[in-house]
Amino acid sequence: MQTIDKFNFAGQKAFVRVDFNVPLDERFNITDDTRIRAAIPTLKKILADGGSVIISSHLGRPKGVEGKYSLRHILPRISELLGVEVDFAGDCLGQEAVDKAAALKPGQALLLENLRFYAAEEGKPRGLADDAGEEEKAAAKKAEKVRQKEMAEQLASYATVYVNDAFGTAHRAHASTALIADYFDADHKLFGYLMQNEIDAVERVLSNTVRPFTAIMGGSKVSSKIEIIENLLTRVDNLIIAGGMTYTFAKALGGKIGKSIVENDKLDLALSLIQRAKDHHVNLVLAIDAKAADSFSNDARTQIVPVDRIPDGWEGLDIGPATAKKFAEVIEASKTILWNGPTGVFEFDNFAAGSASVGAAIVRATEKGAYSLVGGGDSVACVNKFGIAGKMSYVSTGGGALLEFIEGKKLPGIQAIRGY
Numbered sequence: 334m335q336t337i338d339k340f341n342f343a344g345q346k347a348f349v350r351v352d353f354n355v356p357l358d359e360r361f362n363i364t365d366d367t368r369i370r371a372a373i374p375t376l377k378k379i380l381a382d383g384g385s386v387i388i389s390s391h392l393g394r395p396k397g398v399e400g401k402y403s404l405r406h407i408l409p410r411i412s413e414l415l416g417v418e419v420d421f422a423g424d425c426l427g428q429e430a431v432d433k434a435a436a437l438k439p440g441q442a443l444l445l446e447n448l449r450f451y452a453a454e455e456g457k458p459r460g461l462a463d464d465a466g467e468e469e470k471a472a473a474k475k476a477e478k479v480r481q482k483e484m485a486e487q488l489a490s491y492a493t494v495y496v497n498d499a500f501g502t503a504h505r506a507h508a509s510t511a512l513i514a515d516y517f518d519a520d521h522k523l524f525g526y527l528m529q530n531e532i533d534a535v536e537r538v539l540s541n542t543v544r545p546f547t548a549i550m551g552g553s554k555v556s557s558k559i560e561i562i563e564n565l566l567t568r569v570d571n572l573i574i575a576g577g578m579t580y581t582f583a584k585a586l587g588g589k590i591g592k593s594i595v596e597n598d599k600l601d602l603a604l605s606l607i608q609r610a611k612d613h614h615v616n617l618v619l620a621i622d623a624k625a626a627d628s629f630s631n632d633a634r635t636q637i638v639p640v641d642r643i644p645d646g647w648e649g650l651d652i653g654p655a656t657a658k659k660f661a662e663v664i665e666a667s668k669t670i671l672w673n674g675p676t677g678v679f680e681f682d683n684f685a686a687g688s689a690s691v692g693a694a695i696v697r698a699t700e701k702g703a704y705s706l707v708g709g710g711d712s713v714a715c716v717n718k719f720g721i722a723g724k725m726s727y728v729s730t731g732g733g734a735l736l737e738f739i740e741g742k743k744l745p746g747i748q749a750i751r752g753y
């Protein structure tokens with residue numbers, strides 16, 4: 334397999350799929366350019382080698398051509414960060430794109446308009462009438478799949494090499510993230526630096542694990558984390574359960590949880606996860622105390638109570654100090670750490686202490702040589718809030734993609750390049 338480090342892009346035209354789905358304010362200013370910055374090393378390497386780049390991305394969830402989702406809004410920032418004037422094609426499939434891609438010279442860069450202006454990118458028909466019959470729906474789906482292949486083929490025709498650096502969409506089998514790879518031979522398709530780093534980070538944690546391996550699973554619901562927990566149960570030494578999930582486990586074990594968040598239809602599942610942890614000799618670490626509140630608000634009255642004796646009318650919004658200490662001991666004795674999801678409602682400053690203490694314990698473990706991977710939506714917001722992102726070994730840029738990867742699923746964007 335080709336790698337970006339070894340590949341010499343001199344004289345090559347690279348079609349680079351990036352994830353520049355950045356947040357914009359109402360005047361189309363970029364409010365966070367992390368995703369653009371993350372792909373710059375790949376783009377710079379190609380240009381420095383003497384290649385040219387065709388940059389492609391989606392932005393938002395357009396239903397068709399919608400000006401507010403135009404990549405034109407982010408063109409100046411890309412040029413600025415890349416240090417070259419990037420040209421723009423106002424339609425990723427039109428004649429303008431074909432001509433501009435053909436005219437690219439070494440060291441030049443072209444940005445294509447939003448790929449998702451075409452339904453074919455996702456391969457899902459749009460605008461079907463609500464009352465469309467099953468046959469009509471099936472025919473529309475089939476037609477869109479054909480268009481998806483055609484789109485992939487046309488995008489591929491612009492370039493001599495395909496580079497995927499869009500980890501955020503690696504779990505989607507889209508024209509530009511997966512199907513396009515079929516039009517390049519094994520020596521002319523590769524991962525960009527960001528994608529490679531993400532894959533390396535997950536494989537370091539899940540496959541080349543240095544033990545003890547501790548996973549900290551937080552967040553609001555068991556239901557959204559079941560598959561990850563199940564995949565981790567056969568791999569970890571310690572599994573810390575935190576966040577809103579705590580109370581489903583506490584109730585399943587016979588505790589009183591007041592009005593804490595709970596999934597009553599997952600009580601049996603919680604008990605079976607506890608049993609499976611025992612079967613696999615996994616140390617399942619549950620909270621022992623909670624910081625309970627009399628309302629879901631930062632200014633609520635609070636008290637520290639045992640996690641199985643939360644008074645009626647009160648709800649656990651964070652772990653208590655005894656739990657924070659217990660979690661920290663396990664984390665600090667670990668050599669590999671995966672953190673997904675806060676221990677409480679960290680958005681409220683008065684209920685952020687538990688998440689902050691987990692973050693601090695991970696920092697200490699990392700300083701002692703542990704490898705720490707943080708990822709999946711809110712955990713990234715968490716480490717940013719506490720200013721400790723730079724002290725983690727790796728902070729993933731992928732939300733859904735990372736979670737599916739940890740669940741053990743094959744990601745189409747990865748499979749399309751390396752075959753597995």
Ligand code: AMP
Binds near residue numbers: 554649679
């Ligand atoms: P998730 O997206 O599943 O990782 O969940 C993250 C969300 O869970 C955050 O917005 C937290 O505020 C929320 N959360 C964490 N702990 C609790 C809790 N004890 N009660 C209610 N929400 C919680």
